[in-house]
Amino acid sequence: GIQFPQNQMEIVKESETTALIDAHNGMGHPTAYRAMQLAIDKAKQYGLGAVAVKNATHFGIAGYYPLMAAKQGLMGFAFTNARPSIAPTFGTEPMLGTNPIAFAAPSDTDLPFCFDGATSIAQRGKIEVADRAEKPVPEGWVIDAQGKSMTNAAEILKAIPKDLASLLPLGGAGESLAGYKGYGLAVMVEILSASLSGGPFMKDLLGFAEDGSRRPHMLGHFFLAIDIEHFLPLETSRKITGDIMRALQGATKAPDADRIYVAGEKEFEKEQLICEIGIPVNENLLKDLRMLRDTLKVTGYEDYF
């Protein structure tokens, strides 16, 4: 989406434990980084800290921000809304963003617990990856305007902004496997992102003005930090979280399963691997990268791709 390269974030309202920031549509990542650090600093002093942000742009990986807290010995949450793509239970219209919940807590090992999940079954990025790889998406992720399953990634991406396709909430369509829970969690994240920041929400996040021209998405975020030492010694908490993680990793496995993971573990190992071997990309993304490099005459990357 559209964003302004100069960061002009402004603290509109502030108290010991809280702040409201207007990001003025500046770049998403630095604003979110500063907002989370502000929540952490407040929590270190007062036990809890929370920062709501309005007029924000995409902040990248939601889990990055709670991990900042975990690395500093706190627990952290990040929530954000996004342009509408999830249909409510019994509906076929994309109303809610993929609205992730991200949470991290420090353990007694190098691996913190880090959950970062969209409240839909799959987030938009996974469908974009399938599109680039020219692969279909699995049955049960997306429905069309009649509520029927869609699997063609390119068609889905074109249909969502026209209200002709919707992502299903975690738990799927209807009530039998509790899709109303994924739906309810998505609304919770929408409320945390909009009803504390006062920013736009749902259809107003589409990135188009009334005259049809493009405009920033004007997202809302909510960051929360919890200082563990205000409750109990950090080492006690780290040990309990580590014990929880180890118990899960050691649980009885299904006959066809190799390994039980905890949230954040695959990403942690992938990060270590990528730092060694580099980032794998598919052919179509490689083409895009080469086109960008050559069009913009960027030099110094000839050895990499």
Next chain:
Amino acid sequence: GIQFPQNQMEIVKESETTALIDAHNGMGHPTAYRAMQLAIDKAKQYGLGAVAVKNATHFGIAGYYPLMAAKQGLMGFAFTNARPSIAPTFGTEPMLGTNPIAFAAPSDTDLPFCFDGATSIAQRGKIEVADRAEKPVPEGWVIDAQGKSMTNAAEILKAIPKDLASLLPLGGAGESLAGYKGYGLAVMVEILSASLSGGPFMKDLLGFAEDGSRRPHMLGHFFLAIDIEHFLPLETSRKITGDIMRALQGATKAPDADRIYVAGEKEFEKEQLICEIGIPVNENLLKDLRMLRDTLKVTGYEDYF
């Protein structure tokens, strides 16, 4: 489970925004009520308030506590762990409680938004209801020790404490429909409930001492309140939350759907109906109630059942 009728809850540690309570295995509801109100009172003054509780017993409906916040013009969260019943993704052993997430926010109508959902597809109570009604539970809710589906409610309730059956996390078995998200959220709730309170967790919540004798479940809770006025005027927030709810209720419906609900709406309407007509019970529960009434020689209820 076992609980002590006299409430001897003790505030072990306290700051402006936080408190740690040892419930000493007293009755669950009054302890949870006081803990949530303490979080609300702290939030009203400092913007945020959080209370962790250890050695607690079952507090009933999780959504009751965030609704206390919503009724006082705040947003609220309640989390609790519970005796193990959910298997992790790729596992077949019940490791995590049904660990609910409950959240409420005030709107500009009588209906607040209130999400209250176990992080499993179905919570244990629904299986107990199916058992009393002598009905099977739907496919996909529960697996046996080999990972195969189980539907007999009575058998499931007997098998879970023996590690021979597990509830599936929201999203189901494996990764295809994102069951790792329900699993990750269940762990998040376990960490919030244990790693801030310092109480027992997972298998230590089974309610049995090492010598096999029964003991209290020693649950952990975490309550959080957010004072809206610290961010923006309460009426602005109420209006945004109300607008979000109305937009969802008015979204395009699936061809076979009558109505789109928001979280808490069915329960709100049911409560109003029940206040008028009374509580419907099935034959087996009616038998239990009559037996209790007659055994305990309780008088004054002859007209009701």
